Amino acid sequence: MDKKLLAILVCPVCKGPLVYDKPKAELICKVDRLAYPIRDDIPVMLEEEARRLPADEEV
Structure with a gap:
């Protein structure tokens, strides 16, 4: 991922x-x-594509 x-x-x-x-x-x-996926080094910045983080998962 490019800094x-x-x-x-x-x-x-x-x-x-x-x-x-x-x-x-x-x-x-x-x-x-929310966790936005990175596919083929490209961030997918769509809310519909984001994964909701459960309350017990550390961020």
């Missing part, structure tokens, strides 16, 4: 910062508890 791209990407829902989870290939929004 320059990570620096400018924000959550499309709340416009907050995202955290890169390399092992899961996801960008995490801690505020909305």
Whole structure:
């Protein structure tokens, strides 16, 4: 994942910062508890494609 791209990407829902989870290939929004997938090195920044994080999963 390109560090320059990570620096400018924000959550499309709340416009907050995202955290890169390399092992899961996801960008995490801690505020909305959403995990956006990264497919073929391209972040999929659509709310419909995001995985909701369960309350017991650490972010």
